[in-house]
Amino acid sequence: MTANGADAARRGRRRGELTVAAIARLAGVSAPTVSRVLNGRSGVAMETRRQVEALLREHGYRRPDSIAPSAAIEVVFYGLEGHLAIAIMRGVEQVVREHELAVGFTDVVGRAAAGRSWAEQLLARRPVGVIAVHSAFTMEQHALLAASRIPLVALDPTGEPQHTTPSVGAANWNGGVAATRHLLDLGHRRIAVISGPARYLCARARLEAARAVMDTTGVPLDERLVRTGRFFFEDGLELGRELLSLPDRPTAILCGDDLQALGVYEAARQLGLTIPDDLSVIGFDDMECTRWCGPPMTTVRQPFDEMGAAAARLVLSLAAGDAHEQARIELATTLVVRGSTAPPRKN
Amino acid sequence: MTANGADAARRGRRRGELTVAAIARLAGVSAPTVSRVLNGRSGVAMETRRQVEALLREHGYRRPDSIAPSAAIEVVFYGLEGHLAIAIMRGVEQVVREHELAVGFTDVVGRAAAGRSWAEQLLARRPVGVIAVHSAFTMEQHALLAASRIPLVALDPTGEPQHTTPSVGAANWNGGVAATRHLLDLGHRRIAVISGPARYLCARARLEAARAVMDTTGVPLDERLVRTGRFFFEDGLELGRELLSLPDRPTAILCGDDLQALGVYEAARQLGLTIPDDLSVIGFDDMECTRWCGPPMTTVRQPFDEMGAAAARLVLSLAAGDAHEQARIELATTLVVRGSTAPPRKN
Known part of the structure; x- marks a missing residue:
């Protein structure tokens, strides 16, 4: 095993995977520039960023484990009404607090495009995992999260996600x-x-x-x-x-x-x-x-609190290295009969 | 100036304030035990913890600035309905995101007493600041937050707080x-x-x-x-x-x-x-x-979103060292006339 190979193995990298330096050489940029892209930091031209991200995806780059993440699970909302969001947050928090982690909250709707994007900021904070409610992520952002080894779970009450992301929904x-x-x-x-x-x-x-x-x-x-x-x-x-x-x-x-x-x-x-x-x-x-x-x-x-809890458990188990990346959890729905239904009036 | 005094000054400590070591001597415990209490860590007997906390309060201990906090503002809810909570969260997030900080969420209601308390966990995460909605904190917890130099703002739609904490409310x-x-x-x-x-x-x-x-x-x-x-x-x-x-x-x-x-x-x-x-x-x-x-x-x-934003601005300015610890911000309320009011029926 070469010195390089030993280094890669020590950091949990599979053989044949490229290092940051190799990606930098391919892109014709410096290694720190690649790091900046991986960490979601600013100071990289848009075109360079796109090129580096494409190379990272192409070569299936996975970030070494050695970098300590922040102790939080972040929940990203996208166009979801408030009356559902709070139940989801409570469900997530109930699970996450047992692990003594923080729960973060981001609302993407109405976010200005100026400055660093919310996705870049999210990446820079390096959470333990991300729960995206109603699929706010593009394929590119998905790939970048994956490259940064941040597990992602889609909590998607309005439909099954179009990408191969573990998800939680209702029946x-x-x-x-x-x-x-x-x-x-x-x-x-x-x-x-x-x-x-x-x-x-x-x-x-x-x-x-x-x-x-x-x-x-x-x-x-x-x-x-x-x-x-x-x-x-x-x-x-x-x-x-x-x-x-x-x-x-x-x-x-x-x-x-x-x-x-x-x-x-x-x-x-x-x-x-x-x-x-x-x-x-x-x-x-x-x-x-x-x-x-x-x-x-x-x-x-729809049991939004339980859906939040299930998403939290799933993202935590992905973060722990358990491999069910194609998981889909579907929770039961229940008919609640109250006062708005009755037999039709006889004519 | 003695070597000790220079050290204290360098860390932004006022003359006459006690060090962790001095607090430890007074309490008859080790310095690491005092640190554990300050950081909200477990492994300290309840009685010892209480004694150390009392000494910290008594001597107005303030944690040196040198310890890096986590990059988050935490919002703690206590017995508040979901329909108000999400507006507050959105308001907080809108301000906090400009500072590239995360927004944390904790719901205290229904939290089991087993294990480390939510307050201890919160302290251990060392947020930049805490916004407590509907005053969940006891006087002791207030004092401990103050000792840890974590600024606290009360967002209290159900009344003025009984303690001398900066707060945000509505008219x-x-x-x-x-x-x-x-x-x-x-x-x-x-x-x-x-x-x-x-x-x-x-x-x-x-x-x-x-x-x-x-x-x-x-x-x-x-x-x-x-x-x-x-x-x-x-x-x-x-x-x-x-x-x-x-x-x-x-x-x-x-x-x-x-x-x-x-x-x-x-x-x-x-x-x-x-x-x-x-x-x-x-x-x-x-x-x-x-x-x-x-x-x-x-x-x-009641402008809950603006109240959240005002609380976030206040806690950030406290974290930056601006001294308005007795601040009370009161936002305007507005009558919204819709369909449930009309002149009384003539008899």
Whole structure:
């Protein structure tokens, strides 16, 4: 074994992997420049940075273990509503505190592009692991995290990630099945569905579950009663008004999330319809305030606290060197029956 | 100047202050034991720890600057609802990220007493500063933080802190004034008040503001229409039902917070009363979901994001050595008029 090989072995490097010096030679830059890129530090021209990152990826560079990380798990939020974020944070913290680590919080939305990016800052802090909620990372950032040996777990309530990252989600399909069965059991036949954006797999899963259950029950979903909108209150309000203004309006509306369902509540209120007497409504998520709306909402609970805890356990076990890099953990959803569903009014 | 004095000066220590070694001699323990207490490490008997802490406080020990802190501001929550916590976190993060620091999150509620306490763990991480939301710290913990030179700011939406800690709050009195004036301007005369717990100064300020405004307007508050409850939905529901069942029921209810107001919404719904036609309701806080309830709620906005940002700026400036240890920052509240208030129905 050459001196170089011994050095590589001592630092836990596989044979054939390149050193920082070798990457620097290939890029035609100095070794400190490569280090700066690896550590997310500033002072490297954008083009040089991109070139170095490409070489690091290409050669599967992995940072030696010898560099001490900061004692924190960082949670990165991207476009997630506050009512879900805090439950996730609590779940993460409950697990992480047992390991006497800190929990960091970053909100990427609305972040200015000036100065060092949040991703560079994150890398520079060298956390034990990163939990990305709703997939904020590009493929390049994924690769850079991997090169820096910082394990990443995607906590992705709005869909399965497109990359090969370990992830935690909830059983969207089963939640859709339970909600639809509940409406059919109550006697509803004219059931409308307001779905989330078609590009989200979670929205697809919920819609297709409803379609499948109704089909197998002999009450096929009327396509004229299907609407698609963003996961917002405003979209629920608008699409709800549309559906409730139909000559033969639905007796129940299955919503893509709780915000859409709250929008439907408001649509019903504006049209003088009473929930659940004139209309049954089911949400999805079980955000805190569904308990406080009038009437309290029947909804499908996603266990965001448990999802946070599971993501934390997964990222800690990756940090400890356990190899399940393709892991996908899916937690159960639960139908929570409250006051917004009832048998349809007899005509 | 003696060698010891020069050493103390070099480390930014005032003359006459004791060293760790001197504290150790006084306590009859070793210097490493004192260090362990200062760093929040385990392996020190409870009684010894208490004795050392008492000596550190007694002699006003301040940790030398030379020890490098971790690059984070930690936010400690204590019994605060999630809908407020995330706005505070976002506000803190917006300021802290400009300094390229991490933001830590700790939720103290429900934390088991076993193992090292959260406070010990927090000390061991040596953050740049700590923001305590809703005053989770005992006087002893305050003193220990001070001894460790970790600046602390209280962000205390439920009242002024009882200790001499720099703090950030909102203008509760002015919010109460604006809400009451709004109801009087609409023509209400039978106005009920549901107040928060009397031990919270913020609840007192809101109630007394209503009383003062009504008194100076020549419409003294009817004491039979005043109720006190916790800042919960359930208390708003119960007290709302009580008030709305009175023979001569109020035409408007001023609530201590949004959760109580949501409880009043539910009480009105159960009694078949329509908001705002039969009853006007005003909340306090402007939590996110007040925009989504039926009808959207008129409430007094506390700027939790700005309060978080102000607390972050204050703790960073304390960490930089700026001396305003008695600072109290009070941010403005704003009346947000939505759909839950209207002139009283003519009889």
